[in-house]
Amino acid sequence: MDLKINGKTAVITGGDSGMGLATAKLLASEGVNIILSDKTDKELQKAAEEVREFAIKENKVIAVTADVTKNEEVLQLAARAKEEFGGVNMLVHCAGIRGAAGDFLSLSDEDWYKSIDVDLMGAVRVCRAFIPQMQEKGRGRIVLIASENALQPYQEESPYNACKAGIINLTKCLSRAYSKEGLMINCVSPAYVATPMTEEMMVQLANKRGTSKDKAIEWFLENKRPHIAVDRRGQAEEVASVIAFLCSERASYVNGSNYRVDGGSVESAFG
Template structure:
């Protein structure tokens, strides 16, 4: 599939593993210049090597960025402007599960930590990079939300609220900046095999005294019984949709949210 993004500059956050890394590979395969962003330099360098091996003829680089720190995000945007004359594509895969537990036990600090990573992180990135997309006269922004925005789980109230906010933010921005040639969309994955869900399953395995694989089976049966395909999704299955939304193929898709959930969300809407 020709994404028609050759020569575009693509920013992918949360890019050292999981959905972010697989998205980088898809966009690199389409001919885009790739800038990977995440917290740890060593992990980013490994990711750069993987993307280069996947698409050896494109430029791939990385920058350490903390999306919970506005100054870090602003420095990142300035560097992209100076080195690449600005971005065309922004994909925000960075985030965290954040604080979880009984609602009455969660403090303001717990909520703020999750909001900083899962909602304000996207706000900071969009605020920093939208001017570059406007200057370039073409832009695609894809924000990663979650099934939790539609089907919230009681122990993850901060995460649920932030991911619902991401979908609303994307819709808001799609109305504000479409006139400038920018399109904004979301994807909402469910139970994808990423480091975040691996950690959740490792904690569950420890709690139950089982292996990770047994914990996954228990979780699917008892916590995600509506996941119709009966398995965890793969990062590449989400990346395929993100790549489409980042491309010229999605030229009439704006303000939308794509659930990539294996049927996990019960409602049709």
């Protein structure tokens, strides 16, 4: 399917791995210029090289380090986009952390502030920086990453749950504010997807249980994510396909929506 986005420009945060990297590769293969961003330069440059293998014709892939908890770095990222491409048409915000987890009473203010700073305020900062560029162009696509946790919260991940619920609400708020200016703003809620974040979780679980990572994954699916109907972890590319659609002209009547890419994990029909 032609997504009709050849020649457009996208900035992708959290782009050096996981869903961000998979999305960058897919959009590059559709002829999109890519601004790949993450915190660590070495990993980011390696990821950019991978994405360049998918780029077509004269389309460009550039890597720009930025920490979404630092507003000045986000503004520098936006300035670079303006300098290189005259602004962006798409923003895909994948940067995020699991943050502190455990019993609610054991979590400190600092635990909460760190999750909020990255997972919620990070989205606020990048949207605030890039919406003006889309307004100038009269067209834009923003895709934020929420989570199944926003709809089906897990008791040991209360900061993450709350921040991701905030992402869904922020998405709806922004979509109502800017759709008349040509901006379509949506979010995607993945479930248990194979990314560096969940890999780290599984290594920690394997060490805690004294077992292999594969056995830890099996245990986690059976005991912690029993509602995943397909009974496996998702792949980053499966989420990227939905993100790419939402960035495309094919999604011209999709606005303020939350797309669950969860293998059936959310138990409720109306979540």
